[in-house]
Amino acid sequence: MSAPTRLKPGVVTGEDYRALIAACQDGGYALPAVNVVGTNGINAVLEAAAKNRSDVIVQLSNGGARFYAGEGMKDALQARILGAVSAAQHVHLLAEQYGVCVVLHTDHANKGLIPWVEGMIGHGEEHFRRTGRPLFSSHMLDLSEESLDFNLSECARVLKRLAPLGMSLEIELGVTGGEEDGIGSEDLDAANNAHLYTQPEDVLRAYEELSPIGHFSVAASFGNVHGVYAPGNVKLRPEILGASQSLVAERHGGGAKPLALVFHGGSGSEKEKIAQAVGFGVFKMNIDTDTQFAFAESIGGFVLENEAAFRHQIDPQSGKPLKKLYDPRKWLRLGEQGMVRRLDEAFADLGAAGKSLAG
Template sequence: MKLAVTTLFIGSAAAFSPAASFGVRSSALNMAETATETKAFAKLPATVKPGVVTGKALTDLLDNAKAQGYAIPGVNIVGSNSINACMEAAAKYGGPIMVTFSKGGGQFICGKSVDNKNDQASIAGTIAGAKHVHEVAKLYGVPVVLHTDHCQKAWLPWIDGLLTASEEHFAKTGEPLFSSHMLDLSEEPLEENIAICKSYLEKFAKVGILLEFELGVTGGEEDGVDNSDVDSSRLYTQPEEVYYAYEQLSQVPGGAFTCAASFGNVHGVYAPGNVDLQPIILYNSQKYIQEKLGCEDDKPMKFVFHGGSGSSVEDIQYAIGAGVVKMNIDTDTQWAFWDGVRGYEAKYHDYLQGQIGNPEGPDKPNKKYYDPRLMLRAGEEAMAARLVKAAEDLKCVNVLN
C-alpha cells in the first residue's frame, strides 16, 4: 500500500561504502573513477550526473538529501506528458526529481485496449516509459530517479518483468533500467513482508537497484489500492518494526533500501486539519535504531513519505527533519494537469466548438486551437508549476548549484 511522496533509504554504513557498491564492479575501479570525476553539480556528490541516477550515485544523492535537509518529489505519471512535466519542473526549481510508475500507469502507457494477461501490458508500458526517460532526461540537465510505486504480493510478477529488463540493460550498459522499486507488502505479517523484501533486495543489489518497502498502512485510496476503512491503529508504525526491517535488510551485501513507514498519512483529497499526522514516530524510530546500533548517526534510516494529502507544510518539513528524503505526489499533480487543460478550454471555448467557425468569422478554421498538443501543453505547464511549489515545500529548490 502506499506511503506518499519514493523512495529510498540505505542500510548499514558498511553496506553502502564505495568498496561495497552495487553490482560486480571492483572497488579499485570505483575509486579510480571517483578520483577522475568532475562534478556536474556544485552542491551534489561527483557521482550524481544529469540524467537517470542509479546505484551508488543514487545512494549518494539520498545521503545528500538527508544531510542537507530536503526531500525529493516522487511523482506518479501516466504518460510522456506527465513525465516531461516532472523534468521540466525539476529544471525550473533546480533539484532532482523522481519519476514514478504505478502498475496501472504502466498499463495505460501501453494502451488500455491491450490484454493485460500476466501483467504483460503493465510490464511493457512501464519499460517503454522508462526508456523514454533514459533517452531525454539528460537534456533537462537534472538528476532523475526512475522508480515504481506500490506493488502488493499479487503484483510481484510485474516487478519480476521489470527486473528482467533491468538485468538485460545492466548486462549491456553496467546500469539498471530502473533506479528503484517499491514493494508494498504491508498487508502481510511483518516477518513475511521483510522476508520477501529481503529476497528481492538480494536480486536488486546485483544490478544497483534500491528497494523501498512499506511498514504499516497508508490510508485512503490510490490506483486500485483502497485502505479507506482500515483500522486506524495500522496507520502508525512502531519503532520496533522499523528496527526489525533495518536489521534484516542490512544483512544483504550491497543492498540499499528506504522505508515507507506509516505515521497517519493518507492518499486522496483532504482539507488541511483533517489528517492526524504523527511524524514524531519517525524521530522515535531513528532514536531506537541508533540506540540499538550504538552508532553516532542520529538518522540511520532513510524514510519516504507516502500519502501527503491534507498535510501541512509544517508537518512535511518536520518529517524531513526526521530523515524523510522523498515524498510521493499524485493527487495534486493530477488536479493541476486537469486544471491546465480546463483553463485552456475556458480561454478558447468559442474556438473549440467546430473545425470551422469562430468569433472571428463563420469560415475561420480552428485547427490551431484544437491541436491536442496545445491543450496537453497547458496541462504540462500547470503540472510543472504545481511541482515547483511542492519542491519549495520540500526544501528541494536550488540544491544542485
C-alpha cells in the same frame, strides 16, 4: 565544509543514488516523487526540475505503467511491465539533456502485483547485462496488508535480486490510508486507526533483516493518507519517524539518520508537518493527486474558455477555423505548465530548489 557531491546528470543508480539520499538528509531537504502516466507528465517533471535546479524522482504506479503502454493491450500484466520499461527508456534518453539527476522508481505493488515487479526486474537484469547499469533506480513492494513475517521475507527475497544490479527496494511498514491505483482502501479513519502509525520496533526488525542484503528505504506510516481530504481528517505524527531513527541508531549506529525514509500521501499535507518529516530524515515525498489536478485544471479552464473549438472545426459564429485551439499540442502543453507550477511549490516546500547535485 567539504564541497558538495557532484553527479553526472541523468538517471542515478547504485552508489550515486545513495549519495543523493545522503545529500538530501545531510542538507535537510527532500525530493518530490511524481507519479506519471505518459510522456507529458515525464516531460513536465523534467522541465520543473531543471527550472528549479533540483533533482527529482519519476515514478509509475501499476495503473500508470499500464496506461503508458496503452489500454488497448489485452495482456494487462505485459502492459504494466512494458509500459514501465518504455517510460524508463524515455527518461534515460532525455534526463541528461535537462541537466538534473533523476531517480527512476515504481510505486505500490501489493502481493498480487509481485509478478509485475519481477517482470520489470527481468528487463532490468537484461539492461544491466548490456550496459552495466540497471534500468530503474528502485522498485517498491507494498506488503503492508500481509503479516510482518511475510512482508519482510518477501522483501528480502526480492532485494537479493536487486542488490547485484545496484538497485534499492522501497518497503512499506504500517498502512498508508486511502487508495491509490487499486492499492489500499478509501475508508478513512486516520484518527483512530493504529495501523496508520508504524511501530519503531517493526522498523528496527526490517533494518536488521534487510540491511545485510542491500540498500532499502522505508515508507513508515505516521498517519499519512493518499488523496486530499478535509482539514482535520488526517492526523500526521512525524515524531514516529524520529523515534524509528533513534531506535535503529541506538542499536546499530549509522549516525542520527540511519534510515532512508519516504513520505507517502504527500498531496494536501500541512507544510509544517512536511518540514518536520524532512527533518527526521525523509528524502522522498510522493505527489500524485495534486499534480493530476494541476494538469486537469489547466486544460479544463482552457476548454471552458474555448468551448466552440471542442465542438466544431469551424467557428459557427465567425466561420474561422479553430484548429489552433483544438490542436492537442496547445492544450496538453497547458496541462504540462500547470504541473510545472504545482511542482515549483513542491520543490520549495521540500527545500530542494537550487540543490541539484548534477555537475
